[in-house]
Amino acid sequence: MTSLLIQNATAILTGLTGDAARHPGPDIRIVEGRIAAIGRLAVESGDRVLDATDCVIYPAWVNTHHHLFQALLKGEPQGINTTLTPWLAATPYRFRAGFDADSFRLAARIGMIELALSGCATIADHNYLYYPGQDYDPSAILFDEAEKLGLRFVLCRGGATLTRQLEAELPQALRPESMAAYMADMERLAAKFHDPAPDAMRRVVMAPTTPPYSMQPDELREAAAVARKLGLRLHSHLSETVGYQDSVNAMHGLSPVRFCESIGWLGDDVWFAHLVKLDPDEIALLGKTRTGIAHCPQSNGRLGSGIAPIRALAAAGVPISIGVDGAASNEAADMISETHSAWLMQRAKGGEAAVAKYRGGAGEQGADWATVEDVVRWGTAGGAAVLGLPAIGSLAVGQAADIAIYDLSHNPRYFGLHDPAIGPVASGGTAHLRSLLVGGREIVRDGKLPDLDMAELAARSREAVRTLIARAEAA
Numbered sequence: 254m255t256s257l258l259i260q261n262a263t264a265i266l267t268g269l270t271g272d273a274a275r276h277p278g279p280d281i282r283i284v285e286g287r288i289a290a291i292g293r294l295a296v297e298s299g300d301r302v303l304d305a306t307d308c309v310i311y312p313a314w315v316n317t318h319h320h321l322f323q324a325l326l327k328g329e330p331q332g333i334n335t336t337l338t339p340w341l342a343a344t345p346y347r348f349r350a351g352f353d354a355d356s357f358r359l360a361a362r363i364g365m366i367e368l369a370l371s372g373c374a375t376i377a378d379h380n381y382l383y384y385p386g387q388d389y390d391p392s393a394i395l396f397d398e399a400e401k402l403g404l405r406f407v408l409c410r411g412g413a414t415l416t417r418q419l420e421a422e423l424p425q426a427l428r429p430e431s432m433a434a435y436m437a438d439m440e441r442l443a444a445k446f447h448d449p450a451p452d453a454m455r456r457v458v459m460a461p462t463t464p465p466y467s468m469q470p471d472e473l474r475e476a477a478a479v480a481r482k483l484g485l486r487l488h489s490h491l492s493e494t495v496g497y498q499d500s501v502n503a504m505h506g507l508s509p510v511r512f513c514e515s516i517g518w519l520g521d522d523v524w525f526a527h528l529v530k531l532d533p534d535e536i537a538l539l540g541k542t543r544t545g546i547a548h549c550p551q552s553n554g555r556l557g558s559g560i561a562p563i564r565a566l567a568a569a570g571v572p573i574s575i576g577v578d579g580a581a582s583n584e585a586a587d588m589i590s591e592t593h594s595a596w597l598m599q600r601a602k603g604g605e606a607a608v609a610k611y612r613g614g615a616g617e618q619g620a621d622w623a624t625v626e627d628v629v630r631w632g633t634a635g636g637a638a639v640l641g642l643p644a645i646g647s648l649a650v651g652q653a654a655d656i657a658i659y660d661l662s663h664n665p666r667y668f669g670l671h672d673p674a675i676g677p678v679a680s681g682g683t684a685h686l687r688s689l690l691v692g693g694r695e696i697v698r699d700g701k702l703p704d705l706d707m708a709e710l711a712a713r714s715r716e717a718v719r720t721l722i723a724r725a726e727a728a
């Protein structure tokens with residue numbers, strides 16, 4: 254029997270609610286990849302001991318929305334100061350066709366490594382790089398790279414049967430798939446990769462790229478039915494900007510959430526990225542149906558989309574999770590900066606809504622719109638809930654040992670904290686990752702992945718960026 258004793262942690266946040274959000278610890282025993290005990294524990298024979306002095310322990314992060322291929326599209330000049338729609342045309346859609354098996358694999362590796370080094374163990378990637386005649390299998394590459402790093406991976410299989418107008422005007426436009434080919438690939442992927450276990454290492458999700466633009470309404474209805482027959486969840490982008498509201502209203506005479514209701518795309522097996530722009534009745538409907546959100550504050554801020562109404566969504570009963578979104582609308586993709594931003598931006602939103610008392614308002618507000626315990630829960634147990642992986646995302650006896658251990662003694666940024674538990678999120682930056690465990694297996698040790706040549710990875714990324722630019726310009 255293999256057992257690991259994590260000893261003497263300074264603080265433990267559990268990902269749970271209320272008083273259970275913190276555990277005094279200071280020790281955690283892991284047996285056969287699961288948490289066997291938390292408390293003041295003595296060393297037993299056979300224990301390997303991990304000294305967590307000066308360390309803060311969180312559940313490993315669960316990232317519920319990403320586009321890993323964009324790890325090679327950061328800070329792209331034509332899209333840096335534009336809103337969502339022109340950015341899509343300038344950056345991801347203009348560069349998509351330039352990826353080959355090698356550059357796609359490299360992008361996936363860079364993105365996964367960046368996430369792992371932030372303490373993330375589970376990645377849900379919304380990949381929409383699929384087209385007829387594609388000479389590589391991006392799904393297999395993503396699962397392969399995650400397995401090499403020891404990460405849990407949820408493939409949200411994007412794609413489209415329609416060509417979106419913003420792409421149709423580009424010489425690099427990818428041809429859409431047929432509905433039959435798309436659904437056949439979903440069946441193939443489900444059979445090959447989908448594991449329904451509560452602590453699965455591999456999952457598959459039905460995820461047409463953006464409902465109103467990617468498929469006809471009857472195809473979206475069919476896609477939901479196919480997913481539910483195969484036992485797969487549903488995911489997509491929704492209500493990211495006012496432009497999204499305008500086009501769904503123009504196409505269907507409905508708000509985006511009402512449109513999703515009309516095609517069977519709401520429920521506790523569905524979660525949407527963004528949900529920035531919502532009417533009150535849409536918030537109530539999302540709550541009533543327990544449809545979840547992947548909140549992506551950095552991408553929403555970078556693109557000028559807005560700030561999602563997380564407080565109202567949570568009050569309505571919407572499951573809340575955090576996603577980093579693609580690095581092309583973020584310039585980074587790690588769970589510490591994302592949760593740090595979520596913490597600040599929800600409070601700023603609360604302050605923005607404040608009204609002075611002499612004008613009939615209630616005066617100052619906003620500082621309790623998101624606590625660090627809230628954002629840690631959203632980024633861990635909240636993510637596990639929307640992905641349907643209840644055995645991960647929280648620190649409790651019986652849970653899978655997906656654990657991030659941050660050592661706050663390496664960087665003056667974290668010195669002087671009166672409450673070290675909140676340091677990794679509240680102080681921002683990149684806390685030194687003493688250890689990342691996935692199912693009890695140590696993936697990161699002392700801030701490093703084993704056998705990783707970072708200088709070589711940097712050189713390959715520079716070369717790949719040059720090649721992608723040349724291909725986009727040659728189109």
Ligand SMILES: [Zn+2]
Binds near residue numbers: 318578579
């Ligand atoms: Zn996205």
